[in-house]
Amino acid sequence: MADHTNNFPPLPKFIPLRPCFYQNFEDDIPAEHRTLVRRIYHLWLFYCLTLAVNLVACLAWWIAGGYGVNFGLAILWLVLFSPCGYVCWFRPAYKAFRSDSSFNFMTFFFVCGMQFVLSVIQAIGISGWGACGWLAAVSFFSTNVGAAIVMLFPAVMFTVSAVVTALALIRVHRLYRGAGGSFQKAQEEWHNGTWKSAPSHEDRYGNLTGPTLPQYPTVPSYPAGGQWP
Numbered sequence: 001m002a003d004h005t006n007n008f009p010p011l012p013k014f015i016p017l018r019p020c021f022y023q024n025f026e027d028d029i030p031a032e033h034r035t036l037v038r039r040i041y042h043l044w045l046f047y048c049l050t051l052a053v054n055l056v057a058c059l060a061w062w063i064a065g066g067y068g069v070n071f072g073l074a075i076l077w078l079v080l081f082s083p084c085g086y087v088c089w090f091r092p093a094y095k096a097f098r099s100d101s102s103f104n105f106m107t108f109f110f111v112c113g114m115q116f117v118l119s120v121i122q123a124i125g126i127s128g129w130g131a132c133g134w135l136a137a138v139s140f141f142s143t144n145v146g147a148a149i150v151m152l153f154p155a156v157m158f159t160v161s162a163v164v165t166a167l168a169l170i171r172v173h174r175l176y177r178g179a180g181g182s183f184q185k186a187q188e189e190w191h192n193g194t195w196k197s198a199p200s201h202e203d204r205y206g207n208l209t210g211p212t213l214p215q216y217p218t219v220p221s222y223p224a225g226g227q228w229p
Helices: 031-063 068-099 102-124 134-142 145-178 183-192 201-209
Strands: none
Touching: 031 068, 031 102, 031 145, 068 102, 102 134, 102 145, 134 145
């Protein structure tokens, strides 16, 4: 079979760049975990959308009399956290369920835990941190009501992102511990180097299906001349 071609992110053909990752939920993820992994993927998409809405809200905040540093940091967070979120916590979750990798599970728990803390801080909305959270939005009502209402949207979205991230962590951790996963297994994968590459689809299922055709010890002989007794 031909090697898989990277298909994510899906880029237009006129851009002189190529996708960096191969992503196929149907082929890579077991059916019983496919819905959960898709939801984690949708969580990443939602967080990227939240950062984009936060950028617009920070612009409204700046125009209405806020600080330009918030808008500048909002641009940085969007450019930085969108790809880093995919690489640092979604891909470990994807690879963990694809190959039952304890190392990738541990990576997901650690980085996604940091993502949860970050979402909580952004939901709070400390001024000067580039996030339109609750403190920034509510306190700005006395200055400009219209801008404050716009700032409420990312505050709500950051809150939803934090809650869903916590639920995803709890769900994945229960599955991992229920299957007998541990930090010791992650250490063994690190020392053995098995965390670097996941088994292929054929390798994972080849031992179960066995050979597709019977193996004959000898070639059967047939009567010459096409005459059958």
